[in-house]
Amino acid sequence: MTSSVPPSTQSAVRWFPPSYDIRVETVPIPQIQDPDDAIVKVKLAALCGSDLHIYRGHGGVDAVHTCGHEFIGEVVALGSNFGAKVERRPFLYSSLKVGDKVVSPFTSNCGECHVCRMGYTARCPKGKLFGSPALEGGQAQFLRVPMAGGTLFNLSDPSTWSSNLSQEIKQQALSELSDSSLLLLADILPTGVFAATQAINHPKVQPVVTGRPWPLCFSDSPAGNEVMLTQEDRILTVAIVGLGPVGVCATVSMLDLVATKGIPYRIVAIDPVESRREKVKAVYDSIGDDGKGRGEFVVLGIDAAKEQVKAWTKGTGCNAVLEVVGNSSALTLAFELVRAFGVITSVGVHGEPQIPFTGREFYNKNVSLDFGRCPARAMFPPAFDLLVKRQDVFGGVGQANSLIDRIVGFNEAAESYRAFDKGEIGKVIFDPWK
Amino acid sequence: MTSSVPPSTQSAVRWFPPSYDIRVETVPIPQIQDPDDAIVKVKLAALCGSDLHIYRGHGGVDAVHTCGHEFIGEVVALGSNFGAKVERRPFLYSSLKVGDKVVSPFTSNCGECHVCRMGYTARCPKGKLFGSPALEGGQAQFLRVPMAGGTLFNLSDPSTWSSNLSQEIKQQALSELSDSSLLLLADILPTGVFAATQAINHPKVQPVVTGRPWPLCFSDSPAGNEVMLTQEDRILTVAIVGLGPVGVCATVSMLDLVATKGIPYRIVAIDPVESRREKVKAVYDSIGDDGKGRGEFVVLGIDAAKEQVKAWTKGTGCNAVLEVVGNSSALTLAFELVRAFGVITSVGVHGEPQIPFTGREFYNKNVSLDFGRCPARAMFPPAFDLLVKRQDVFGGVGQANSLIDRIVGFNEAAESYRAFDKGEIGKVIFDPWK
Numbered sequence: 001m002t003s004s005v006p007p008s009t010q011s012a013v014r015w016f017p018p019s020y021d022i023r024v025e026t027v028p029i030p031q032i033q034d035p036d037d038a039i040v041k042v043k044l045a046a047l048c049g050s051d052l053h054i055y056r057g058h059g060g061v062d063a064v065h066t067c068g069h070e071f072i073g074e075v076v077a078l079g080s081n082f083g084a085k086v087e088r089r090p091f092l093y094s095s096l097k098v099g100d101k102v103v104s105p106f107t108s109n110c111g112e113c114h115v116c117r118m119g120y121t122a123r124c125p126k127g128k129l130f131g132s133p134a135l136e137g138g139q140a141q142f143l144r145v146p147m148a149g150g151t152l153f154n155l156s157d158p159s160t161w162s163s164n165l166s167q168e169i170k171q172q173a174l175s176e177l178s179d180s181s182l183l184l185l186a187d188i189l190p191t192g193v194f195a196a197t198q199a200i201n202h203p204k205v206q207p208v209v210t211g212r213p214w215p216l217c218f219s220d221s222p223a224g225n226e227v228m229l230t231q232e233d234r235i236l237t238v239a240i241v242g243l244g245p246v247g248v249c250a251t252v253s254m255l256d257l258v259a260t261k262g263i264p265y266r267i268v269a270i271d272p273v274e275s276r277r278e279k280v281k282a283v284y285d286s287i288g289d290d291g292k293g294r295g296e297f298v299v300l301g302i303d304a305a306k307e308q309v310k311a312w313t314k315g316t317g318c319n320a321v322l323e324v325v326g327n328s329s330a331l332t333l334a335f336e337l338v339r340a341f342g343v344i345t346s347v348g349v350h351g352e353p354q355i356p357f358t359g360r361e362f363y364n365k366n367v368s369l370d371f372g373r374c375p376a377r378a379m380f381p382p383a384f385d386l387l388v389k390r391q392d393v394f395g396g397v398g399q400a401n402s403l404i405d406r407i408v409g410f411n412e413a414a415e416s417y418r419a420f421d422k423g424e425i426g427k428v429i430f431d432p433w434k
Numbered sequence: 435m436t437s438s439v440p441p442s443t444q445s446a447v448r449w450f451p452p453s454y455d456i457r458v459e460t461v462p463i464p465q466i467q468d469p470d471d472a473i474v475k476v477k478l479a480a481l482c483g484s485d486l487h488i489y490r491g492h493g494g495v496d497a498v499h500t501c502g503h504e505f506i507g508e509v510v511a512l513g514s515n516f517g518a519k520v521e522r523r524p525f526l527y528s529s530l531k532v533g534d535k536v537v538s539p540f541t542s543n544c545g546e547c548h549v550c551r552m553g554y555t556a557r558c559p560k561g562k563l564f565g566s567p568a569l570e571g572g573q574a575q576f577l578r579v580p581m582a583g584g585t586l587f588n589l590s591d592p593s594t595w596s597s598n599l600s601q602e603i604k605q606q607a608l609s610e611l612s613d614s615s616l617l618l619l620a621d622i623l624p625t626g627v628f629a630a631t632q633a634i635n636h637p638k639v640q641p642v643v644t645g646r647p648w649p650l651c652f653s654d655s656p657a658g659n660e661v662m663l664t665q666e667d668r669i670l671t672v673a674i675v676g677l678g679p680v681g682v683c684a685t686v687s688m689l690d691l692v693a694t695k696g697i698p699y700r701i702v703a704i705d706p707v708e709s710r711r712e713k714v715k716a717v718y719d720s721i722g723d724d725g726k727g728r729g730e731f732v733v734l735g736i737d738a739a740k741e742q743v744k745a746w747t748k749g750t751g752c753n754a755v756l757e758v759v760g761n762s763s764a765l766t767l768a769f770e771l772v773r774a775f776g777v778i779t780s781v782g783v784h785g786e787p788q789i790p791f792t793g794r795e796f797y798n799k800n801v802s803l804d805f806g807r808c809p810a811r812a813m814f815p816p817a818f819d820l821l822v823k824r825q826d827v828f829g830g831v832g833q834a835n836s837l838i839d840r841i842v843g844f845n846e847a848a849e850s851y852r853a854f855d856k857g858e859i860g861k862v863i864f865d866p867w868k
Contacts, residue, residue, distance in 0.1 A: 088661060089661075090661055091659035091660075091661075095659075111661060112661060114664075114666070114667050114750065115750065115774070115775075116661070117647060117661050117662070117663050117664065117667050118641045118642075118647055118648060118663065118667060118775070119641055119647035119648030119649065119650070119651075120648060120774065120775040120800070122800070123774040123775060123800060159658070159659070160658065160659050161658045161659065161660070162650065162655055162656060162657050162658030162659075162660060163655065163658070164653070164655050197637075197649055197652065198637055201637040201640070201652050202636070202637060203631075203632055203635040203636060203804075204804075206635070207552045207553055208552075213551060213552055213553035213812060214552060214553030214554060214809065214812055215553065215628075215631055215812065215813060215815075215816055216553070216596065216815075217553075218631065218635050219598070221596055221597065221598050222596060223596050224593070224594065224595045224596030224597070224815075225525035225529075225593070225594050225595065225596075226525075226595070226596060227522060227523075227524055227525075227545060227546060227550070227551050228551070229551050229552065230548075230551065232548070233548050233551050233552060316548065316549065326793070326797070327793075328793070331793070340549070340554065340557040340806075341549075341552070341554040341557060341806070341809075346796075346797075348797075349797060350792070350793025350794050350796060350797045351792070351793060351794055352792050352793075352794055353792060353793060354788055354789070354790075354791070354792055354793075355788070355789040355791055355792065355793060355796065356788075357788070357789055358784070358785070358786050358787060358788055358789065359760070359761075359762070359765070359784025359785060359786075359787060359788075359789060359805075360784050360785055360786055362780075362784060362789065362803075362805035362806070363760070363780075363782075363783060363784040363805050363806050363807065364806070364807075365805075365806065366554070366556070366557060366805060366806025366807060367805055367806065368802070368803065368804040368805070369796075369802065369803045370637075370638075370802040371793075371796035371797050371799070371800060371801050371802070372774075372775070372796070372797050372798070372799065372800025372801065373797065373800060375648065375775075378647060378648055378649065379649060381649075381650075381658075382649055
C-alpha cells in the first residue's frame with residue numbers, strides 16, 4: 001500500500017444499543033450511491049443536545065449508526081447529476097463543485113417538492129435525519145449527503161442565497177468566520193432564529209409591531225375613531241424558556257429582531273441552572289449598543305421570572321414565550337407566563353406525554369401555539385446574516401460568552417458524550433482529524 | 435296608573451337551575467347604576483349555540499339570570515359620563531346619544547385598558563358575559579350595558595368606525611340592512627371573520643399568500659437562487675370543520691378573503707349533518723361570481739372530506755383548518771386534515787377534556803394552533819363590511835340560504851330553547867315586543 005492509493009476506511013463515532021455506548025470505529029468511506037449524492041470530507045462536527053435522546057436510549061432506535069447531525073466540510077465527490085443545469089432543480093445541482101466548503105442542515109431535503117418550495121424543508125417527505133439509522137451522521141471523517149443539491153448550503157459561493165447583506169459583505173464574512181462559528185448554522189442558530197421569527201410575525205403580536213389594534217393591524221385602511229395604542233402598549237414583552245445553546249441563539253435572534261424593527265421591548269431569559277444564566281449574561285454583555293437603550297433584558301430563574309413578568313405587565317403576561325426545552329414543565333411555565341391573546345412558540349423536541357392542558361384552558365386564554373422542527377435549510381440566509389452581525393457572540397470557543405465550550409478529537413468522543421449528558425460541559429465540537 | 439308613567443317592569447327570558455328550565459318572567463326594568471352605563475331597549479335578541487352550555491347545566495352556573503348575549507336595540511338612557519369628551523376615552527362617550535341604534539358584542543369591555551386598545555376586547559379584565567349570573571342578558575325588553583362607550587357599536591353613526599367602505603356606502607347600508615341581519619354582528623359573524631382572519635394572516639400561510647418561500651415571505655429582500663413557488667404551490671387549501679351558524683360565517687368570510695386577495699383556493703366545508711351541509715350549499719349558490727372561477731368549493735361529510743383533501747393535496751393536507759365546534763373529536767379531525775407546517779384555528783368553545791395529542795405529535799407535524807373567543811367588538815368593522823357585501827347571504831329569514839330560521843315572541847321562548855337544543859330548528863331570534 002502506497003500513499004497514492006486513496007484511503008478506503010475512516011474513523012467514525014458510532015452509537016450502540018441500547019444506550020450510553022459510544023465507540024470510535026474504523027468504517028468504510030462512503031461512496032456515491034445516487035446521481036444526486038455528494039461526499040463531504042468533514043472538517044468539524046458538533047455534539048447537540050438532541051443527540052442525547054438517542055444516546056440515552058429514548059429515541060426508539062436500536063441499530064448501530066454513525067452519530068451527529070451538525071457538520072461542516074468540503075465536497076470531495078459529486079454524483080453525475082451535478083454540473084448540468086436543469087430547470088426548477090435547486091441551483092446547487094448546476095453550481096456546486098468539488099472543493100466547495102459546505103454546511104448542511106440536520107436533515108436532508110430534496111429542495112424540489114412542494115414542501116421544500118414552501119420553505120418547510122425540515123418536513124420534506126424524502127428527508128432523513130443525519131445521525132440516525134436512516135442516514136449515517138457527520139461525526140466521521142467523511143459522509144454521504146443525499147439529495148445534496150437541495151440539502152447543502154454552499155459557503156464558497158455567497159451568490160447562491162438571498163440576503164440583506166451585499167455579496168461583498170457576505171464574501172468578506174465567509175473569509176473571516178471560523179469553521180466553528182459557521183457550524184452553528186447546521187442547527188442551533190437557525191432554530192433560534194426560527195423561534196423568534198415565528199413569534200414576531202404571528203398575527204396576535206402584530207398590534208405591537210404595527211402600532212395598530214387588531215384587526216386594523218392587517219390592513220392599511222385609515223384608522224377611524226379607535227383608541228390607538230400608547231407607547232407603553234407597544235412594548236413587546238417576551239420570555240425565553242430554556243437557555244441551552246438553542247435558547248441562547250433564540251435570545252440573540254429576538255434581541256436582533258426588536259433592534260432591527262425598532263420595537264421597544266422587555267425580554268426575560270429563563271433557566272433554573274445558574275451556569276446557563278451566566279452564559280447568557282456574558283453573551284448579552286458582549287453585544288454592542290444595538291437597540292439596548294430601547295428595552296430591558298434580564299436573565300432569571302423560574303420564580304424570579306414570574307415575578308418580573310408580573311411587575312412589567314401588571315399581571316397581563318408576555319406577548320410571546322419561546323419554549324426551547326421540549327417537555328411538559330416548560331410548556332406549563334410558558335402557558336403561565338403568556339398573556340391572553342399571546343403566543344407560545346415551541347421549538348423543543350417534545351416526547352410522548354399528552355399536552356398538559358384542557359381545551360377550556362386554551363380557549364379561556366385565547367392562546368396560540370406554534371410547534372415543531374426548524375426548517376434549517378430554509379433558515380440559513382437569515383441565520384447567516386445574524387452570524388455575521390453577531391461575530392462577537394458566535395465567534396469564540398471556550399470563553400465566558402461562547403456557545404462552544406471546546407474542540408476535541410474523536411479520542412475524547414465517549415467521554416464528551418458522558419460529560420455533556422451530565423451537564424458537566426457545554427457544547428463540544430469534534431475535529432475528526434485531530 | 436296612567437300611560438304617562440314610564441313602565442317599571444318588563445318581560446325577560448330567564449334561566450333556572452339546574453338545567454333545561456326557561457321561563458318568561460316579569461322583572462324590573464334596569465336603571466343606570468354607573469356613569470358609564472347605557473340602558474338599551476331591545477329590538478331583537480338571538481338564541482346562540484353557546485347559550486346551550488348553560489341551558490344544559492354544563493356551564494358551572496347555578497344562579498337565575500336573564501338569558502342571551504346577542505341583541506340589537508336603541509339607547510334609551512345614558513349615564514352622566516356621556517356627552518363629555520375625555521381624552522383617550524372611547525369615542526362613544528362623547529358621541530353616543532339617546533335614540534341611537536346599537537349592537538353589542540357578547541361581552542362587555544371597557545375599551546380603554548391595554549387589552550382593549552390592543553383590540554383583544556373579549557379578554558378585557560373588566561369584561562363580563564351578557565346572559566350570565568355576572569351580567570343580565572339581552573333576551574329582555576330592556577337591559578343595562580356597562581362600560582357602554584367601550585362596549586356598544588353605534589349603528590346610527592358610521593363615522594365612528596374605520597372601514598374600507600366609504601361613509602356614504604356605510605350610511606346607505608345601514609338604512610337598508612334589516613335588524614335581524616345586523617344582529618349577526620353580535621357574535622356569529624365576527625367570530626367567523628375572526629377564524630378566517632387569524633388563519634390567513636398566520637406566518638405559516640404566508641408563502642401561499644405572498645408567493646415567496648418561508649422565511650423570504652417576511653422580507654422584501656430580492657430572492658436569490660431559491661426555487662420559487664409554482665402556481666400549484668400557491669393554491670390555499672382550507673377545511674372548515676363544523677357548519678353551524680358560526681361555521682357558515684367562517685366559510686363566507688374565508689371565501690371573501692381569498693376572493694379579495696386573489697388567492698387560488700380549494701375549500702372544503704365539513705359537517706356530518708346533512709341539513710347543515712344543504713344550508714351551506716344554498717349559501718354558496720347565493721353568492722355571486724366573486725372569485726369563484728379561481729377556486730373549488732365543496733361541502734362534504736367527514737369521510738368524504740378526508741378523501742377530498744387527500745386527492746387535492748396528494749396526501750399533504752390543508753394549509754389551514756378552521757375548527758368551529760369545540761370538542762375533542764373536532765380537534766382530532768382538524769389535526770388529521772392539517773398538513774405539516776399548517777394551522778388550526780379553533781373558535782369553538784372547548785370544555786374540560788385534556789387536549790387529545792402528545793407533544794411529540796405536535797412537534798412531528800410542526801402544527802400551529804390558535805384558540806379562543808372572538809374579540810367581537812374589535813371585529814365589528816370587517817364583519818360589517820362583509821355583511822354589506824353579502825346581503826344576499828345574511829339578509830334573509832327562513833329561506834334555504836338564511837342563517838336565521840325564524841323570529842318569534844317570548845311566548846315561544848321555552849319551546850324554542852327545547853327545539854334548538856334538539857337540533858329541530860335553526861337559529862331563532864326573539865322579538866320582545868311581539
